[in-house]
Amino acid sequence: MTTIDATSPFAPPAGDPPVNYLTATRGLRSWLFTIDHKRIAVMYLVSILTAFLLGGIFALLVRTELWTPGRTIVDADRYNQFFTLHGAIMIFLVLIPGTPAALGNFVLPIMLGAKDLAFPRLNLLSYYLWVAGAVLAVVAIALGSVDTGWTFYVPYSTTTSMGGVVPILTGVLMLGFSSIFTGLNFIVTIHKLRPPGMGWFRMPLLLWSLYATAIMQILATPVLAITLLLLIVERLLQLGIFQPGLGGDPLLYQHFFWFYSHPAVYIMILPAMGVISEIVPVFSRKHIFGYDFIAMSSIAIAMFSFFVWGHHMFVSGQSTLVATIFSLLTYSVSIPSAVKVFNWLATLRGGSISLRTPMLYALAFICLFGLGGLTGLFLGALAANVHLHGTYFIVAHFHYVMMGSALVAMLGGIHYWWPKITGRLYSERWGQLAFVFVFIGFNLTFFPQFLMGTHGMPRRYYNYPPEFQLLNQMSTVGSYLLAVGFVIMAVYLLHSVFAGRPAPANPWGGATLEWRCASPPPTHNFDSPPPVGDPYDYRDLVYNPRSAGYVSAARPAP
Amino acid sequence: MNALLPNLLAQATSLPSIAPEGGSAWMPPQASGHAAEVDAVFYFIYWVSVFFFVLIVALMVYFVLRYRRRVEGELPRLHSSHSLALEVTWTIIPLILVIVMFYVGFRGFMDLANPPGQAMDIYVTGQKWLWTFKYPNGHDDTELHVPIDTPVRLILASNDVIHSFYIPAFRIKKDAVPGRYNKMWFRPTRTGEYLALCSEFCGTQHSDMRARVVVHEPGLYEKWLTDVSDPFKTHTPAEVGALLVSRRCSGCHTVDGRAHVGPTFRGIFGHEVGIKGQPSVIVDENYIRESILTPSAKIVAGFENVMPTFKGQLKDQEITAIIEYLKTLSKSPEERSP
Structure with missing residues (x-):
């Protein structure tokens, strides 16, 4: 198979395997000092998935400890470190950078028909700031770990004896700057590098959501940075800013922290919604329904998200x-x-719905985000919030939003763009099997936690009353099923890189511009700006059984 | 031995269930005036959510089955891509519903926020990892006892980090924040025993920071308060000491010889113990007194300096009672039996 069936008229001639961004240059240095957005995206993806593995191991340790009330495998202090590290790694190292920095980095410039982001070197700096943050998290674990919870509430965080607090705060500070620079880069790129003919309302919806996310990244993250800096200063120099014993105010910390961390929830979920808005129409072969409303709702979410932080403090x-x-x-x-x-x-209604692996994740997203969003309604109601605040109901709710929605959408995005990124197809059957494990495992892990919460079990509990044991054990079994799903996924994705069938340029029938260049794309993406059309108009794409991909009927393959 | 003491001791070792019988599928039993209102808010949002969740999933499953792609490359049946009428409908209907949700939640919250004027005040202090309740007569206790059908206002404070005082059966919760007072109130409507928990993470024994809540029949609350306020009238100092240890010390110290967060109390009185960085000492009355009031002065070898001071919390007479009780723990079995 060659890329002769590529929809792009600029595809290289048949015969030799075409040079792409992966094969253009060789050697470690060509990766470490690359300014190609696609290579940086791949480095992000590998790094973030490694962090996900680490955060997942901590999650499994937490769930295993909760198999019985009291001690199961570790003591209380160790357990407190486990859930703190699980939360901090998953939020700051995985979910916040996840979709924008890994997937967005790869597809955003290509969707614009551009050669790269506006500031390629800044992009590489963002990546190395992420690496610095990750290294500091590991240093924190080595220096006596952290037991504050990922929220670092004062005065607990200023008084705990564990030695990892300052390193991990510094690490999160670094990650904050990484996030700010990514947001800045995306905003400038979307403003300045849109091709002729692509007005704001002809952009793919992923770009609207990445744009809205970027606004939050550059407006909210500096507040986190200054808050963490104040906390570091307070812990090191005993200045009274948040600590009441020194004349500070612990609620001030909470206001500052949630002023960032509530928008951060939308920094995680908005890119996920953007990915779903790409996958659903492609696998329905039907124009997205209500483009303007979806685009504007992303901007509305970004704006409203700045005015709701106080609901963490009812x-x-x-x-x-x-x-x-x-x-x-x-x-x-x-x-x-x-x-x-x-x-x-x-959008689904009346479509031609294909249940390939990316679509399974998108449909799962709609279910799980539905449940995560609806359970948020309980928490917004003041009287109900008083009872549910700080219980496992919260834990279940935010896992449905962050894992069931943000992470599931990222998995959908990884499966959707995998052929484009690697040039290989993974096994559809194994993909569906892993999906079944992830979906059932996820619900078995987190649905029982709603019941624990409404019946009054607080979060971050090492020792729980025995009447909650059955629900906790269901949850633990669910987490093991999830782990099995992820192991299967890792195996077939890695297998596809080495032994997968070569991917056609447009395996799913997408109409956004990334499906017009070869899989994997050449280093400069496009030799000349591709023609811009409606990103959700699939009418001139026809299926070519010979290449198992879609080609443009208007511009037949040479 | 007076009959009250074994009862109290037995209670202190077995806490009531967090969710005793009598609740609904999603909620624990209702034991306060707020509970019914909170549950009504909960179940209203619950049924709205169930309706929308079923609607979303049913539509999705129906569309997927009905419009399933049978052959790769198959074209869609419909080409609708926008409808202003639909967009307005599914913006307005949720908007109306969430405004109603806000309102019912707000109304319930107003009741939680405004105690009636004649409420009884009890001061609640959180400290790693113990709740202390100060009653109107000045008595300090580690259990919350209240009379049924009487409004009670809790004034919360913390001596160290943020804690959160939570009684699931009453549907009330408020943070205990160092450096300020927070207030909450409730009117118990069902007699019995309930559990108060800490729901803001506060360290090693966060999940063990629980307290018994007892709702008394009319008249019995006053009797309990009088009895517990001056146990020395009816009990020997060692008996009172046993009660105090079970309530104030047993979170960290055992009486059966096992080391816990701190050393055990069994068999230490009159014996020598090693001290971190200092010569060892013989455990006597003055050493115990110093350990209670200035715990960091002498740290027993092998343990951490984590004990808070009980200065101002235990009266001299109570410290004496604890000393007397510790003496009984160091006698051989035949000496101990009367």
Whole structure:
């Protein structure tokens, strides 16, 4: 198979395997000092998945410890370190950079028909700041670890005796700058490098969501940076900023922290929604329903997300009036989220629906995000929040949003763009098998936690009352099934890199520009700017059984 | 021995269930005036959510089955790509529903936030990893006892990090924040025993920071308070000491010879113990007193300096009682039996 069937008229001649971004140069240095957005994206992907493995191991240790009340495998202090490291790694090293920095980095310039991001060197700097953050997290583990929870609440974090607090705070600071630079790069790229003919409302919806995400990254993350810096100063020099014993205010810390960390939830979920908005129409072969509303809902979510942080503090002692205002504002975010879900459903209606692996993850996203979003309604209601705050109901809710939605969408995106990134096809059958494990394992892990929470079991509990043992054991079994799913996925994806069938340029029938260059793309993506059309108009794409891919009927293969 | 003491001791070792019988499928039993209102809010949102979740999944499954691609390359049946009427519908209906949700949640919250004027005040102090309750007569206790159908206002504070005081059966929760007072109130409506928990992570024994909550029949609360306020009238100092140890010390110290967070109390009185960085000492009255009031002065070898001071929390008479109890733990079995 050659790329002779590529939809691009610029495909190299048949015969020799074409040079692509993976084979253009060789050697370790050509990777470490690359400024090619695609290579940086691959380095991000490998690094983030490695961090995911580490965070996942901590999750399995947490779930194993909770098999019985009291001690199962480790003591309470060790358990507290496990859930802290699980949370910090998954949020700061995996979910926040996940979809934008790995997948977005790869496809954003190609979707614009551009050669690279606006600032390729800044992109490489973002990556190395991520690496610095990851290294500092490992240093923190080596220097006595952390037991503060990923939220670093004061005064616990300023008084705990564990030695890893300052290193991990510094690491998160680095990751914050990595995120800011990525956001900056994306905003400038989308503004300046859109090709002629691609107005704002002809952009793929992923770009709208990455743009909205980038706005939050550059506006909210500096607040996290200054907060963590103040916390480091307070812990090292005993200055009274947040610690009441020194004249500080612990609620001030919570306000600062959630001013970033609530938008951060949308930094994780908005790119995921963008990925779903790409996958659903392609695998329905039907124009996305309600383009304008989906695009605008991304911007609305980004804006509203800045005004809801106080809903993390309904029982903290903030004033009743403030709590009331935050409750009302919190509900505003649910509307654009609901609009997206209904538009995805309407896209399915009347389509030609293919249940390939990426689509399975997209459909799972709609279910799991539905449940995660609806359970958020309980938490926005003040009276119900008082009972549910700080319990396993919260744990279940945010895992449905962060893992069931943000991570599942990232998995969908990885499967969707895998042929483009690696030039290889993975086994569809194994992909579906792993999906079944992930979907059942996920629900078995987290659904019982809703029940634990409504019946009053607080989160971060090492020793729980014995009546919760059955639910906890269901949850633990579920986490093992999830692990099996991920192991299967790792095996068939790695196998495909070495032994997978070569991928056609457009295996799924996508109409966004990345499907117009070869799989994998050449280093410069396009030799000349490709013609821009409606990114969701699939009418002139026809299936070519010989190459198992789609080709443009308007421009037949040479 | 007075009949009250074994009862109290037995209670102190077995805490009530977090979710006793009598709850609904999703909620523990309702034991306060707030509970029914919170549950009504919960179940209203629950049924709205169930409706929308079933709707979303049913539509999705129906579309996937109905419009399944049978041959690769098959074309779609419909080409609809926008409808302003639909967009407005599925914006407005959720908007109305969430405004209603906000309102019912807000109304319930107003009741939680505004105690009636004649409520009884009890001060609650969180400290790693123990709740202490100060009653109107000045008595300090580690259990929360309240009379049924009486509004009770809790004034929360913390001596170290942030804790959160949570009684699931009452549906109430509020953080105990160092450096400020937070307030909450409830009106118990069902007699019995319930569990109060800490729901803000506070370290090693966060999940063991629980307290018994007892709702008394009318009249019995006053009797309990009088009895517990001055146990020395009815008990020997060693008996009172046993009660105090079970309530105040047993989170970290055992009486059966096993080391825990701190050393055991069994068999130490009159014996020599090694001290970190200092000469060893014989455990006597003054050493125990110093260990209670200035715990960091002498750290027993093999343990960490984690014990908070009980200065101002235990009266001299109570410290004496604990000393007397520790003496009984160091006698041989035949000496101990009367």
